[in-house]
Amino acid sequence: MKKIYFLLLSILLSSASFAQILAEDFDYGTTAGDLTTMSGGAWVLHSGSADPVAYVAAPTSLTMTGYPSSGIGGHATFSGASQDINRAFPEISTGTVYASALINLSAVGSGNYFIHFNSGGFRARVGAKDDGNGDILFGIGTSSSTLTYGTTPYSLNTTYLLVFSYEIATGVSNLHVLSAAAVTEPAAPEATNTGNTGTAINAIAFRQSSNIPSVAIDGVRVAENWNDIMNNSTTPSLSITAPVNGTEYAPGTTSVDVTTTVQNFMVANGTGDGHIHQILTTPGGTFDEFKYDTADQAIMVADGESYTIFMELVDNSNTPITPAVNVTVNFSVGSLTTVADIAALRADVDLNGTGGTYLLQSVPVVTYTRTSRNQKYIQDASAGVLIDDVPGNIATTFAEADGMSGLTGGVSIFNGVLQFNPSADATLVASTAVTPEVVTIATLLTDYADYQSELVKIVGATFTETGSFVNATDYTINDGASMVFRTNFSEADYIGQAIPTASGDIVVLVGEFSGAPQVTARTLTDLTLSTTSFEAKANFAVYPNPTNTGFVNITTTANEAIKVTVFNILGKTVLSQTVNNTVLNVSSLNAGVYILKLNQNGATTTKKLVIK
The missing domain is CATH 2.40.50.140 (Nucleic acid-binding proteins)
Incomplete structure (x- = not known):
C-alpha cells in the first residue's frame, strides 16, 4: 500500500553500500513486449520513437556457469536504428564503475556501439563489428564513437560475458570478453581506450543505430569493483531506483512514486533485521518517521520548491546499523x-x-x-x-x-x-488558416532567424535545377537572390514530381541547418500557385508604391469591384475595403511594410505595400 506525503517530489537515492549497484535479470514475467513497458518503467526511453527494445519473456534467460545473474527470468533483444533506453542507478562519482552483461549476437555489421554508461555524456561505449571473415571483434570507446577494437575473433550465436569499466579520474575504459566467469579481473583487457575524465555515472543504456549488431542481452550488473560483478554480496544496501539525485522536475508535476530497494537486510516491524528511518524535509515542515516495508511511496509535489530526503537502515531498537547505510538526496520542481x-x-x-x-x-x-x-x-x-x-x-x-x-x-x-x-x-x-507573409529571398538570407518555422510566400521564384524532386535533397531557388530549398518532408506529395520550370509564387516553411537558412514546401500546391491569370489579364497596378500621401491607386483593366485586404507583417488584418478602380485610403496606417491581398471575380493576388 502506498503512503502519501505532502512533499514536493520524488527521488532517486544513491546506493549506500559496497555491494553491486544494479542487478538487472530481466525477470518481468511470462508476457513479452516493449521493455520500457514490461519493466514497469525501470527502463526509460531517452531517444528515438520506432524499434522498441523487446523483452523476451521468461524462461528464456542467457546462461553462464558461475555468473550470479545467469539463468534468471527472460532477456532483452534489439537490432534497430531508433529507440535508445536506459536504466538509472545510484550515482557513482569517484573510483571505477564496472558493468557486465551476457550477450549473444546473431548478426554483426561494419561496427557501432550498442551499450554504454550514461550521465552528462556517454562513457565506456561498447560495440562490435565484423572482422571480415564472419566473426566478431569487440571494441570500446571512453567518450568517442570511434572505438578501439580488440584482435580476438569471437563467434556469432554464442553467449559471452562482457565486463567493461570506466575509471572516472583517468578516463580509462577497459573491455573484457569472457567465455567463463572469472573470479579476478584478467590482467590484459580485450580492448582499452582513454577519453574524457570526471564524469559521474548514473545509468546504463542500450543504443540502437545503423550498423549495430543483432543483440540478445541478459544479466546486466553494475558495481564499483570486479568482485561485486562476479558475486552476490551479503552487505546490506539501500537505494531508491528512480529518479536521479539533483533532478529538477517539470512544473505541474503533482505526484511521483518513490521506489525503495533494500538488499541483504530484511525490513519488517520487529520480525526482521530492522527497518528504515526516514526524514523528509519539505517547505511545509520536516517529517521524521520509521518505515517498516519497501512499498512504493507517492510523494505529493508542488512547483518552485526544493526538498531533501534522508533514509537510513536501523535495527529493531531504532539504532543505525554498523557500518552505517544511509542516503541523502536533494530534489526540486521547476517553476x-x-x-x-x-x-x-x-x-x-x-x-x-x-x-x-x-x-x-x-x-x-x-x-x-x-x-x-x-x-x-x-x-x-x-x-x-x-x-x-x-x-x-x-x-x-x-x-x-x-x-x-x-x-x-x-x-x-x-x-x-x-x-x-x-x-x-x-x-x-476553432481558427482560420495563416495567410503567408510575402518575403524576398534577400530578406530571408539576412533575417532568417526572425522567420524560423513561419509560413511565408516568395513571389516570382524559379528553380535552378530540372528533373524531379528527390527526398532529402538541396535545390536552389531564385527571385533575384538565391537560397536553398530542401525536400525535408519525405511524405510530401511533390516527391517524385517534376520540378517547376517556370517562374511562380511558392509558399514555404522557413528552416535552418546549422546557421544556414533553407526553406521547404508542404505540398505540391505550395509550389504551383497561379501567378499569371489575374495580374496579366487585369493589367494590375498599385501606385504610388512606396507612398507617403495617405492613399494608393489600385487599377485593373476589368471594370469590376476589387476586394482589398491589408495585412501587417505579423499577418494581422489592419484594413479591409472594396474599391472600384479608384483610391484606397491608407492614412490610418503607420509607416511600415504591408501586404495587399486583392480579389476580383474570384482571382486573387498579393502585393507588398510600403508606407513612408
Missing part, C-alpha cells in the same frame, strides 16, 4: 514561465537558454502536421515554432488551420532550429 506569444518564448530562450518550462498564452495556428515525431508547425501573430513531440504528449488531433490553446512544455534546439517539446495535451480552438 512555469508564462510567455505572451511565440516571440516572447524565443526571446526568453535567447536570454536564458533551453532549461525553462513554458506556458504559451497566445493561441497559435497550425500550419503543417507530420506523423514523424508527431511534429507540428505553429504560428501566431508574433512568430512561428516547430513542435517536436516524440512521446506523443499532445493526444488531441490537430489539422492545418486549427488553433492550439494551453500549450505547455520545454524547448530544445536541433541544428539551429528551436523546437517546442510539449509536456501535456493542448486544446483545439
Whole structure:
C-alpha cells in the first residue's frame, strides 16, 4: 500500500553500500513486449520513437556457469536504428564503475556501439563489428564513437560475458570478453581506450543505430569493483531506483512514486533485521518517521520548491546499523514561465537558454502536421515554432488551420532550429488558416532567424535545377537572390514530381541547418500557385508604391469591384475595403511594410505595400 506525503517530489537515492549497484535479470514475467513497458518503467526511453527494445519473456534467460545473474527470468533483444533506453542507478562519482552483461549476437555489421554508461555524456561505449571473415571483434570507446577494437575473433550465436569499466579520474575504459566467469579481473583487457575524465555515472543504456549488431542481452550488473560483478554480496544496501539525485522536475508535476530497494537486510516491524528511518524535509515542515516495508511511496509535489530526503537502515531498537547505510538526496520542481506569444518564448530562450518550462498564452495556428515525431508547425501573430513531440504528449488531433490553446512544455534546439517539446495535451480552438507573409529571398538570407518555422510566400521564384524532386535533397531557388530549398518532408506529395520550370509564387516553411537558412514546401500546391491569370489579364497596378500621401491607386483593366485586404507583417488584418478602380485610403496606417491581398471575380493576388 502506498503512503502519501505532502512533499514536493520524488527521488532517486544513491546506493549506500559496497555491494553491486544494479542487478538487472530481466525477470518481468511470462508476457513479452516493449521493455520500457514490461519493466514497469525501470527502463526509460531517452531517444528515438520506432524499434522498441523487446523483452523476451521468461524462461528464456542467457546462461553462464558461475555468473550470479545467469539463468534468471527472460532477456532483452534489439537490432534497430531508433529507440535508445536506459536504466538509472545510484550515482557513482569517484573510483571505477564496472558493468557486465551476457550477450549473444546473431548478426554483426561494419561496427557501432550498442551499450554504454550514461550521465552528462556517454562513457565506456561498447560495440562490435565484423572482422571480415564472419566473426566478431569487440571494441570500446571512453567518450568517442570511434572505438578501439580488440584482435580476438569471437563467434556469432554464442553467449559471452562482457565486463567493461570506466575509471572516472583517468578516463580509462577497459573491455573484457569472457567465455567463463572469472573470479579476478584478467590482467590484459580485450580492448582499452582513454577519453574524457570526471564524469559521474548514473545509468546504463542500450543504443540502437545503423550498423549495430543483432543483440540478445541478459544479466546486466553494475558495481564499483570486479568482485561485486562476479558475486552476490551479503552487505546490506539501500537505494531508491528512480529518479536521479539533483533532478529538477517539470512544473505541474503533482505526484511521483518513490521506489525503495533494500538488499541483504530484511525490513519488517520487529520480525526482521530492522527497518528504515526516514526524514523528509519539505517547505511545509520536516517529517521524521520509521518505515517498516519497501512499498512504493507517492510523494505529493508542488512547483518552485526544493526538498531533501534522508533514509537510513536501523535495527529493531531504532539504532543505525554498523557500518552505517544511509542516503541523502536533494530534489526540486521547476517553476512555469508564462510567455505572451511565440516571440516572447524565443526571446526568453535567447536570454536564458533551453532549461525553462513554458506556458504559451497566445493561441497559435497550425500550419503543417507530420506523423514523424508527431511534429507540428505553429504560428501566431508574433512568430512561428516547430513542435517536436516524440512521446506523443499532445493526444488531441490537430489539422492545418486549427488553433492550439494551453500549450505547455520545454524547448530544445536541433541544428539551429528551436523546437517546442510539449509536456501535456493542448486544446483545439476553432481558427482560420495563416495567410503567408510575402518575403524576398534577400530578406530571408539576412533575417532568417526572425522567420524560423513561419509560413511565408516568395513571389516570382524559379528553380535552378530540372528533373524531379528527390527526398532529402538541396535545390536552389531564385527571385533575384538565391537560397536553398530542401525536400525535408519525405511524405510530401511533390516527391517524385517534376520540378517547376517556370517562374511562380511558392509558399514555404522557413528552416535552418546549422546557421544556414533553407526553406521547404508542404505540398505540391505550395509550389504551383497561379501567378499569371489575374495580374496579366487585369493589367494590375498599385501606385504610388512606396507612398507617403495617405492613399494608393489600385487599377485593373476589368471594370469590376476589387476586394482589398491589408495585412501587417505579423499577418494581422489592419484594413479591409472594396474599391472600384479608384483610391484606397491608407492614412490610418503607420509607416511600415504591408501586404495587399486583392480579389476580383474570384482571382486573387498579393502585393507588398510600403508606407513612408
